[in-house]
Amino acid sequence: MILRGRAILGTFLHAPQQGTLEVLADTLIEIDATGTITAVLQPTDAGYAEATDRTDVLRLPRGRYVLPGFVDLHIHAPQYPQLGQALDEPLEVWLQKYTFPLEARYADLDFARPRYTALVEDLLANGTTTALYFATQHTEATNLLADICIDKGQRALVGKVVMDDPAACPDFYRDASPEAAVAGTRAVIDHIRTHPANTDARVLPVITPRFIPSCTDEALTALGQLAAECDCHVQTHCSESDWAHGHVLNRYGHTDAQALDSFGLLTRKSVLAHSNFLTDADMDRLVVRQSAVAHCALSNIYFANAVFPLRRALEKHLHVGLGTDISGGPSASMFEACRTTVQVSRLLQDGVDPTLPAANRGTPGSAIDLKTAFHLATAGGGIALDLPIGLFAPGYRFDALVIDTTAASGSIRLFGETQPGAVFEKILYGASRANIEQVWVDGRLTGQTH
Numbered sequence: 486m487i488l489r490g491r492a493i494l495g496t497f498l499h500a501p502q503q504g505t506l507e508v509l510a511d512t513l514i515e516i517d518a519t520g521t522i523t524a525v526l527q528p529t530d531a532g533y534a535e536a537t538d539r540t541d542v543l544r545l546p547r548g549r550y551v552l553p554g555f556v557d558l559h560i561h562a563p564q565y566p567q568l569g570q571a572l573d574e575p576l577e578v579w580l581q582k583y584t585f586p587l588e589a590r591y592a593d594l595d596f597a598r599p600r601y602t603a604l605v606e607d608l609l610a611n612g613t614t615t616a617l618y619f620a621t622q623h624t625e626a627t628n629l630l631a632d633i634c635i636d637k638g639q640r641a642l643v644g645k646v647v648m649d650d651p652a653a654c655p656d657f658y659r660d661a662s663p664e665a666a667v668a669g670t671r672a673v674i675d676h677i678r679t680h681p682a683n684t685d686a687r688v689l690p691v692i693t694p695r696f697i698p699s700c701t702d703e704a705l706t707a708l709g710q711l712a713a714e715c716d717c718h719v720q721t722h723c724s725e726s727d728w729a730h731g732h733v734l735n736r737y738g739h740t741d742a743q744a745l746d747s748f749g750l751l752t753r754k755s756v757l758a759h760s761n762f763l764t765d766a767d768m769d770r771l772v773v774r775q776s777a778v779a780h781c782a783l784s785n786i787y788f789a790n791a792v793f794p795l796r797r798a799l800e801k802h803l804h805v806g807l808g809t810d811i812s813g814g815p816s817a818s819m820f821e822a823c824r825t826t827v828q829v830s831r832l833l834q835d836g837v838d839p840t841l842p843a844a845n846r847g848t849p850g851s852a853i854d855l856k857t858a859f860h861l862a863t864a865g866g867g868i869a870l871d872l873p874i875g876l877f878a879p880g881y882r883f884d885a886l887v888i889d890t891t892a893a894s895g896s897i898r899l900f901g902e903t904q905p906g907a908v909f910e911k912i913l914y915g916a917s918r919a920n921i922e923q924v925w926v927d928g929r930l931t932g933q934t935h
């Protein structure tokens with residue numbers, strides 16, 4: 486089904502600002518031939534009656550609520566087979582013991598294809614309409630992931646992982662040299678940008694140094710130059726754990742954010758995963774560069790040794806979105822990412838050691854409310870990527886999921902509740918895949934949801 490050149494009538498819930506929910510009840514959204522929203526008409530608006538009389542309007546039944554599609558700002562696509570598994574080691578051991586051996590297998594496209602296909606289908610069915618993907622070190626398999634996103638209609642940003650330092654990366658899974666790493670990155674950029682079925686650029690290339698500990702200075706310097714030359718997005722990990730943060734301090738005598746900036750890797754289109762140990766000065770630097778953080782609340786529980794100070798970052802007007810960090814986080818759902826964002830912020834606020842007096846236990850003022858988490862998972866992701874997504878407003882792409890609160894096999898029970906704020910909470914805390922009835926990207930219905 487296609488909504489391009491048509492309109493949809495229903496109740497829409499979105500969060501243009503942190504901490505606020507806007508309810509667009511009985512609202513008509515008109516979409517042009519490219520999938521862009523051209524009008525949002527509420528019942529009191531002039532022209533509403535005539536517009537809703539159109540015969541080509543998709544009218545949603547009662548009990549349906551439309552949310553903006555989720556923007557997942559941090560996914561390791563090849564790690565999907567290990568989702569919910571192998572979370573018993575610290576980051577530096579986990580990478581060498583489980584993750585690099587798994588990722589190395591994507592040299593075989595017959596291994597990669599079914600796994601990448603399942604991932605893209607499952608994420609769409611979960612309501613992730615935009616995905617920022619780390620692929621693997623392999624050029625061909627990275628191109629394959631981009632092809633699958635294009636074929637399935639997911640908005641995606643796809644990067645070939647650069648990891649060229651022999652001191653940190655195993656022989657069986659490493660770029661042969663900085664030159665080879667950059668050549669592979671260029672090849673993926675060209676593949677995605679010239680793909681004949683990607684003329685509307687729904688899939689974009691991303692320059693992807695894995696993280697400073699896995700890259701040589703030569704590769705980081707060349708990737709910074711490439712970012713300026715190609716005007717591509719950039720993604721990497723930043724100050725994730727005590728070990729990763731400490732590695733960079735030892736190597737350069739300053740933080741990840743300073744080092745990435747010195748390589749030209751902090752741009753308006755940069756997304757730094759985790760970033761838990763950012764100093765105030767690091768945050769200020771990111772604000773100046775307009776670079777974003779992908780907050781991965783669930784994965785941080787396993788690997789970060791700390792909770793990201795999200796409230797402090799937002800008070801500084803840092804761009805922040807949310808990420809599942811498949812498979813560092815054992816859930817592929819952005820609903821879960823919203824829930825965990827709220828939950829860990831409460832732990833940070835109140836503290837966790839009951840032997841301490843309440844007044845000394847936590848970091849007051851750290852709590853994040855559900856509406857802010859939802860804003861970050863949608864509009865915040867759009868701002869981070871500098872793309873017109875995550876809101877229902879003219880000029881934005883029609884990326885959306887339709888929630889059926891009445892689905893018998895779902896996990897939302899409203900018991901007659903109709904107050905939109907309460908319904909919103911029930912959806913965010915309760916929705917599972919069976920409640921996601923339709924997923925739209927650019928005004929096109931994507932595959933089977935359940």
Ligand SMILES: O=c1[nH]c(=O)c2nc[nH]c2[nH]1
Pocket residue numbers: 561576580584695696722725784788810813
């Ligand atoms: O959570 C993580 N997952 C990874 O694959 C990775 N690589 C570097 N740092 C990382 N952190």
